Amino acid sequence: xxxxxxxxxxxxxxxxxxxxxxxxxxxxxxxxxxxxxxxxxxxxxxxxxxxxxxxxxxxxxxxxxxxxxxxxxxxxxxxxxxxxxxxxxxxxxxxxxxxxxxxxxxxxxxxxxxxxxxxxxxxxxxxxxxxxxxxxxxxxxxxxxxxxxxxxxxxxxxxxxxxxxxxxxxxxxxxxxxxxxxxxxxxxxxxxxxxxxxxxxxxxxxxxxxxxxxxxxxxxxxxxxxxxxxxxxxxxxxxxxxxxxxxxxxxxxxxxxxxxxxxxxxxxx
Amino acid sequence: xxxxxxxxxxxxxxxxxxxxxxxxxxxxxxxxxxxxxxxxxxxxxxxxxxxxxxxxxxxxxxxxxxxxxxxxxxxxxxxxxxxxxxxxxxxxxxxxxxxxxxxxxxxxxxxxxxxxxxxxxxxxxxxxxxxxxxxxxxxxxxxxxxxxxxxxxxxxxxxxxxxxxxxxxxxxxxxxxxxxxxxxxxxxxxxxxxxxxxxxxxxxxxxxxxxxxxxxxxxxxxxxxxxxxxxxxxxxxxxxxxxxxxxxxxxxxxxxxxxxxxxxxxxxxxxxxxxxxxxxxxxxxx
Numbered sequence: 001x002x003x004x005x006x007x008x009x010x011x012x013x014x015x016x017x018x019x020x021x022x023x024x025x026x027x028x029x030x031x032x033x034x035x036x037x038x039x040x041x042x043x044x045x046x047x048x049x050x051x052x053x054x055x056x057x058x059x060x061x062x063x064x065x066x067x068x069x070x071x072x073x074x075x076x077x078x079x080x081x082x083x084x085x086x087x088x089x090x091x092x093x094x095x096x097x098x099x100x101x102x103x104x105x106x107x108x109x110x111x112x113x114x115x116x117x118x119x120x121x122x123x124x125x126x127x128x129x130x131x132x133x134x135x136x137x138x139x140x141x142x143x144x145x146x147x148x149x150x151x152x153x154x155x156x157x158x159x160x161x162x163x164x165x166x167x168x169x170x171x172x173x174x175x176x177x178x179x180x181x182x183x184x185x186x187x188x189x190x191x192x193x194x195x196x197x198x199x200x201x202x203x204x205x206x207x208x209x210x211x212x213x214x215x216x217x218x219x220x221x222x223x224x225x226x227x228x229x230x231x232x233x234x235x236x237x238x239x240x241x242x243x244x245x246x247x248x249x250x251x252x253x254x255x256x257x258x259x260x261x262x263x264x265x266x267x268x269x
Numbered sequence: 270x271x272x273x274x275x276x277x278x279x280x281x282x283x284x285x286x287x288x289x290x291x292x293x294x295x296x297x298x299x300x301x302x303x304x305x306x307x308x309x310x311x312x313x314x315x316x317x318x319x320x321x322x323x324x325x326x327x328x329x330x331x332x333x334x335x336x337x338x339x340x341x342x343x344x345x346x347x348x349x350x351x352x353x354x355x356x357x358x359x360x361x362x363x364x365x366x367x368x369x370x371x372x373x374x375x376x377x378x379x380x381x382x383x384x385x386x387x388x389x390x391x392x393x394x395x396x397x398x399x400x401x402x403x404x405x406x407x408x409x410x411x412x413x414x415x416x417x418x419x420x421x422x423x424x425x426x427x428x429x430x431x432x433x434x435x436x437x438x439x440x441x442x443x444x445x446x447x448x449x450x451x452x453x454x455x456x457x458x459x460x461x462x463x464x465x466x467x468x469x470x471x472x473x474x475x476x477x478x479x480x481x482x483x484x485x486x487x488x489x490x491x492x493x494x495x496x497x498x499x500x501x502x503x504x505x506x507x508x509x510x511x512x513x514x515x516x517x518x519x520x521x522x523x524x525x526x527x528x529x530x531x532x533x534x535x536x537x538x539x540x541x542x543x544x545x546x547x548x549x550x551x552x553x554x555x
Binding site: 057079089092093102103105106150 | 475
């Protein structure tokens, strides 16, 4: 454990049966995530991206195809795969320290090792000094940092992030994106991020997988070959964003007349 | 001005720190304790009632045999305390309530947890529980007294039964309303069944268990008076009915005031316990 994991997803198909009707959620999803890579999955809601993450973490074993971590088919949850949910999901009756320590319950580590690990992880996410605070005393951003620490404390091979910053305000989100990058560089864990924020995906990842819905499938894969630190307002960044938005059918170039209209309006003001 | 706005900006964007009351984490908060036991505002109404009582007696609106003066009630209290066995009767009642409360709540939480965790067990108990709980505790008393006699055991059993049901039902309900998300988290963190119950399910059910404990404590105290009035020769309940029979209205009022005050203290103690166990909860503090 603690080595960056290599994840292979092979023709994964998943359906639910609702009132006797077969509902195809995922259809033939195939992609790899190399060791130490940061891959983002972007797609409209309902495209099955969160379902895919549930399959990878092992909460749902009812699917066709294979999901392999370091060559082994995953079965059920494991310490090798950590997850951060959109809601921080800290247990309100445990202090921050106890919440992070909950990950280490059955590791067989001795008390000293557990304590050290929790302390180190708390420090890494910048929450030192808040060990004894209860979740309701933390801000949304702090709670999400604690959730990241909880997922990382047992040194997983791969960290799954299910829209972890989706519920935060824009400024805290940007801050935490930078934190995530820093943590990724320190831990060198393989990361998979599910998000609906294209900027976030470009800012953080080496690779971006765009999914489309009905049924959920991979529509395109982008390699993000930008130097770091990445300039959110730089030309290359914007150009890639344009491509991804177009892939999501969310982008349309302004026509010449629209641009002129806008210019005229602007000059009036 | 510009400096000010920059400062404001920094404060806004910095992640809000822990709320100020975090300074009290893990420490006993004397101020809060005092607040729970009532602020001076709470004393206004009792003083007014006492004044009205005194006025009613002084103006002879009511015959003294039906409503003796407060002063006479105080004298009666002193008499009962020094010449009669008030302390003994008081302790008899407390001991019955204490035992009944402990047995009843232990059984309620234990069986409630078992039923909450296993639907089979709930179904097994369901019919019996839902029938038995509709027979009031007091309706059980005559039969139990036939079996166990008029001593403490019969009363303990009957009151424990009345304590049992709110705890059983609330524990069951509390466990069933654990958020599915938390269970899922426990699975991801590879908690064993035992750890899941101890670290996730029971704490999550704790607010509803604590509410029913507080309710049941009040119920038990009220019931002991009835149970002692109906059977036995000791306890505050016995005294109150004896006083009625002998037309010792002053003694009757002494017992009533004691019952009320003890009930008040019991409730506030339970509330304090509740607040300290549930200090992780972000409650509305008024």
